[in-house]
Each structure stands twice: as structure tokens, then as C-alpha cells.
Amino acid sequence: MPSSAPQLVVPQLPTHLLRASLHEAHPYTGKLIIVEGIDGSGKSTQLDLLKKFLRSEGYTVFFTEWNSSVIVKETIKRGKKKNLLTPTTFSILHGVDFADRFARYILPPLKAGAIVLADRYVFTAFARDVVRGVHPDWVRNMYSFAVRPDMGFYFRVPIDISLKRILNGRAAIKFHEAGMDLGLHTDIRESFRIFQGRVLDEYDKISEEYGLTIMDATTPIPEQQVVMRAYVRQMLKDYHPKPFVDVPEPSFIAFDRDHIET
């Protein structure tokens, strides 16, 4: 190492903020509630009802959903359409979407003490991307900056019911939704069954691994909502919204304004 090497001084983050973890509670006063499940599980409906309920109770509630960041929305859409996505690029692009939304729409409200609702979270990637063929450790590392949800619901639904619900709401199943890019089957419905079936298996393992609350998505909507609200009320018993102010100094600004080195 040459003697002229610059002496860099990098402030160290306080230890409890150094590493976010999906296995340990976050230190912020806000609450993060997420829902997971395959399409047609009814999770979005339930989360929407929960949002209205919480707001009617006077809580400040923020909402974010999967694959909505403008940074990559067009790229993902175009990539899907022209079949340009590999399992790895598909996975990373959704990671970009999540990283952007996490930094802008999830973490700041959590720090400010608000409730954040997320339609799909990192577990979607852990399930889908692994079924597509990426390494499970690799995808978990990519999302390792994410915080652990205070409440995570997994809406469990059998394939046939999910298929029926999707086709009730839409004309057809989408190509990537059915895993057609993986060449599992020439018939789109069969492909859907195989692909989403594997995703369901992954979700079961993930619920175990990360302690998600499993919801029976086959019961009537109001019944599910009653159960969901009960869990959430319980979780909110220790909710005391006040802002998190132990904000660290930025780790990269380390210059002295009056004595800039040249």
C-alpha cells in the first residue's frame, strides 16, 4: 500500500441499525403488515378492507404494492412481452422495484411511526424466483436489507379455486403468471397448475421459515376479515406511534467543509 494512500474516515452506523434482518423485529415505532399468496388468493381484497378499517379507526396508514415502481415497471413489462427476461434478470428487476419502494414508501413511514401495508413482500420473490430456478440463498441475500414485518399473512388457496377466481375477473391467464417461460407445459392452464403448485409448496416452507400467519383463503370474505382484524388488533396493542429520531449520520459524507483536500 503506497504511503500516499488517502486516509478515509467513515462513520460507523450504530450496531442496532447495521443489519436489517428478516428474523428479528425492526427497531422502529411504525408497524408493517404484509400479505402473501398466489394470485386469486384474495389477499389484495383482504388488505384493502383492512386498510379501510384501520383508517376508519383513525390510524395513519400507508400502502404499497409489488411491481409498482416507475423505475422498472416499463422495463419489466417490455421484458415480459418480448420474452427478454431470464430467471436472474426477472428476479433482480423485482428486487429493484422492491429496493426503490422500500427506501421511499416503506422505511420512512415506519420510522415516522405510521402503519405500512404491503401487498406482497420479499416472500413473493423467495417463492417465485426459486421456482424459476435461482438459488434460494442468493435471492434471500438480495432482499436482506428488508425489515421483518410485524404481521405477515399468507392466504392459502388451492390451485383450482385460484384459477377459477382469476378467470372470473379476467379473460385469460397471463404468460408469466402461468410460468410459460419455463416450458412446463404447452397448455397454459396446465402450466399454471404446475408452476403455481410449486409456488404453493415454496410458500408453505417460507411460512414455516419466517413465521407467517396462515389464512384459509377459501372461507367467505367477511369471515377472513374478522380473523385478520383480530390478529391485527392484538398486534397493535403495543403500538405507540411516535417518530424514530435516533437517525444516524450519513456514512459516506466524511469531509471537512473548511479543509477540502486537493
Added chain:
Amino acid sequence: MADDVPKESLIELPLTPALAAKPRRRPARRHEKLFFGEGLPYIDVQDLGGKLIVIEGTDGVGRTTHVDALHKWLELDGYAVMTTGLTRSPLLGEAIEAAKNGHNLNVNTFTLLYAADFADRLENQIVPALKAGFVVLADRYMYTAFARAIVRGADRNWVHGVFGFGLQPDIVIYLDATIDTLVHRVLNSDPEYWAMEEAGATIELLDYWESGMDMRLGRDIYDSFINYQKRLLHEFQLMSEEFGFAVIETEQADVEEINKRLRKVIKAIL
């Protein structure tokens, strides 16, 4: 590796004993260890021939000039050559430009965008070229992405993990320079710029991103450039050690001399 770090409020670089004691990761020959980490589990890597040659170095060191010259030289020598560089993926190119223009990215998002671009080029351009027996010249590789991310405060382990799907190069050549040389080259670089100036355009000396202005490391873009490039040079020094780069000093040598050295190093692994 984050456990090595002392829990004081300030850490100082360069090498602490903990960093110095870190095991070195050499870029293995591809037949020893193919990937940087978990790799691409779903692709068949049996018939990967060719050679993957990486040329690294910060902005203004003359990398692109040398890569172009090497490309021509290799072709004259009878090799099929493909050159690839950062942010040239048709899938991601636009998104990266748009995101940069928006000045709105945090370091994780930034890093993942580069990773997506890199994955796209790796799978769609580099791997097929290697399978076809090409020599692939990479004008920059994962290491530039590492440096840019780490200098912005990204977790080192995380960044390395994200690029775990990357293919190990056959050789990494790092064109080293000091900060003085970089400034000198920036001042004298593009004849195109001066032509535009003659035609009436206003020239901006420095690029926003190449000056780390998203972090505003100084009172103006020049100060920021100096501090940012110093940090990058430092990161590259650390990586040269960690990953076993072949380092070529560009300080006292002219373009021809450097090119000769490059050719010598490359010939040795062909």
C-alpha cells in the same frame, strides 16, 4: 465480514488488521471455480470455451481506448472477439439512463439496476460468446459496480452476494492511475467536446455521476470529483489485493507503452 468491524463510532481505512487478515479471493481459472458465488443454477456451463478478459479502471484512465485497440489486435491475431461494457444492455440501458437523470436513487436500487444489466449481458451476450469460443473483452465488470456501491455506503457482503451469479474472469487487468493523472486526462480528453465548443456549445468539465455529486462530496463539482475518485481509487486498491488483479500503472507511460504491457499480460493467458 461485517463482524470484523470494531464497534467504535469511527473506523479508519486503509487496512486494519482485520481487513488485512481477510482471506484473498483470486479470480480462479474458470475450470477451477466458475462463478463468484451461487452462480446461475439453471444454465449449462459444460461447453464454455473462449476467454473472459476484464479491463478495469476508473473514469478517465483510458480504458475504453485500450479496449478498442486490444479488440482490433486480437482480431488481427485471428481470434473472434466480443467487447462488452457497463450499461450497454438493450433491456436495461434506458431504465438506467432514466433513473440517473431522475437523481432519485438510493444505493441499493442503483446497485441492483447495474446487477440486472450485468446479468442480462452475462446471460445473453457473454455466455453465448464464450460457448462459441470467443474472446470476450469486458470494458469494466462487477468490480466497478462493487466500488461505486461501497463508496456510497452499501454493505460489502451484500454487494458481493448480489453478484454471486457472476462468472469469474480468466484475468482482471486493472489500469491504475493517481488522482492528478485523472484530472489531467479529464481536461484533455474528448476531441469531440472541443469540436462542439468551437461550434458554440458550453462544455461541462465533469459528469455529475462520475463526480459523486449524488453525495455532494465537496463545495462544487470539482471538489466532489476529487474526493469521489480518491475513494474509488482506494476501493480499487483494496480489490486488487482481494481479487488478485494484474495491475498496470498508467502514470509514466504513454498509450503505446501501456498497450504493449496489456498485450503481454493477455498473451500469457491465451
